[in-house]
Amino acid sequence: MNNRLINWFKYASPQSFYPLAGKMIPWFAALAVVFGVAGLWLGMVVAPTDFQQGEGYRIIFIHVPASWMSMFIYLVMAFWAALGLAYNTRLSGMMAQALAPTGALMAFLSLWTGALWGKPMWGTWWVWDARLTSELILLFLYIGFIALQASIDDPRRADKAGAVLALVGVVNIPIIYFSVKWWNTLHQGSSVSLTKSPSMAMLMLWSMLLMALCFWMYSIAVALYRARSIMLERERGTEWVKEVLAAEGEGVAK
Amino acid sequence: MIGTITAVTARDLKLAMRRQADIVSVLFFFIIVASLFPLGIGPEPDLLRKLAPGVLWVGALLATMLSLPRLFADDFRDGTLEQLVLAPQPLGLTVIGKVLAHWLVSGLPLALLAPVLGLQFDLSTDALLVLTVSLLIGTPALSGIGAIGAALTLGLRGGGVLVSLLVLPLYIPVLIFGAGA
C-alpha cells in the first residue's frame, strides 16, 4: 500500500510523467482505432434496423458516448482541480488544462448529434429539456474555463482560477439539471421522453459499448498528448526539457 | 464577527455613495433594457404580461453583471485588497461584507425598481408583489455567485467580457427559480 503511494507521487512530477505519457499515447490511440472499427462495423453494418426508429437510431452510437465523455471529462477535470487546490501539485493543473478542449468538443458533438437525431425522431432540432439544457450549459462552462485560463498569463494563477471555476461548475450542473426539470414540469408537460426503447438488442448494446470505449481511448490519447505539450511549455528552461528538445532534434521522437 | 462585516460594508457603501453615477447608470441600464423589450416584441398586453417576469429577471441579471467588476477592482488597483487579505480578520467575513455592500447598491435598488417597470408590462398587483419578493430573495445570490466570477477575473485583460462568460451560466438556476416564481 505504502509502496504504491510512493509510486504514484513519483509520476506526479512532469519530468517522470512526460516519458510515461509518451509511451502510453500510441497504445491508447491504437486501442481507439481498434474499438472504433469494431464498434462501427457492428453498429453500422451488422446491427439490424430498430423497429421504432428505423435506421436513424444509429446516431446514438456516437451520441451517447459523446455525452458520457463530455460529462465524465468534466468530472475528471474537477477531480484534478480539487487535487491541485489541495496538494498544489504541478501536474494537476496541466491535466485539467489538457482535458478542457476535448471535453468541450465532446459536449459540442453531443449537442450536434442530438439535434440531428431529434429532428427526424421528435420533429424538432431542439427542446428545452433538462438534459439538453444542462449539456448546453456544460459546453458554456468548458468555454468559460478555456477562456479564463487563456487570459491569465501566470500559469499558477491560471490553474487556481480554473480549478475554482471547475469545482463551482461541478456543483452547479446537478442544480441546473433539476431546476430545468422542475421548470419544465411547471410550464409544459414534457412531450418528449428520452428513454430508449426498453429492450435494446444485445448487438446494439455491444456496439455502443465498443464506441464508448473508442471515445474513452481517443480522449485519453489526445489529452495526454496535449498535456505533454503543456508540460514542455511550462517547464521550459529546466534540464529535462532541454534534453527532450535535444532528442527531438536528432529525429529520435519521444 | 458581525463587526467586521458591518465595518467592511459601511466602508464600501461610503465609497459607493461618493460615486453615485455608477449606481445610477446600472439602474438606468435596467430601465432601458426592460423598456426595449415591449418595443421589440409589440404592445399586446397579454403577451407582455406573460413575458414580464422573464424580461425583468434577465434585465436584473445583466445589470448585476455590469456592476460586478467594481466589486473588487478598485480595491485591487489601489492596494486596499492586499491589506484586507493580510488583515487579521478572516477573509471570508470581509468578502461577505463586500458582497453585502454590493447587493445594497445594486440588487436592492433593482428589486425596488422592478415593480415600477412591471407596471409597463401591465402586471397585476399580486404579480408585482411576487416579482419584487423573488428579486429580493434572488439578487443576493446573484451578488454572491458574481463575487466568484469577479474574483477570478480580477486584473485580467478583457475581464469584463470574461466575467459574463463565467458568471452567466452559473446564474441559470437563480434565473429559472426566480422567473418561475
Added chain:
Amino acid sequence: MTIHWNSFSEFLAMGGYGVYVWGSFGVNALIMIVEPIMAVQRRKSLVARLKRQSRAADRNKES
C-alpha cells in the same frame, strides 16, 4: 454476424435518414481528425519555438 445491408447505396441512404446519420458521423469524424492534427501542429510549433529560445540563450552566454 451477417451484413445487414443488401447494397452500398442502401447503406448510404440509411433508410431515408442518410442526411442525419451521415451528418452526425461526418462531423464526428471531422472533429476526431482535426483535433489531433491541431494538437500535433501546436506541439511542433512549440518545440520549434523552445529550441529557438534555447539557442538564443546559448548564444548570449557565449558572447
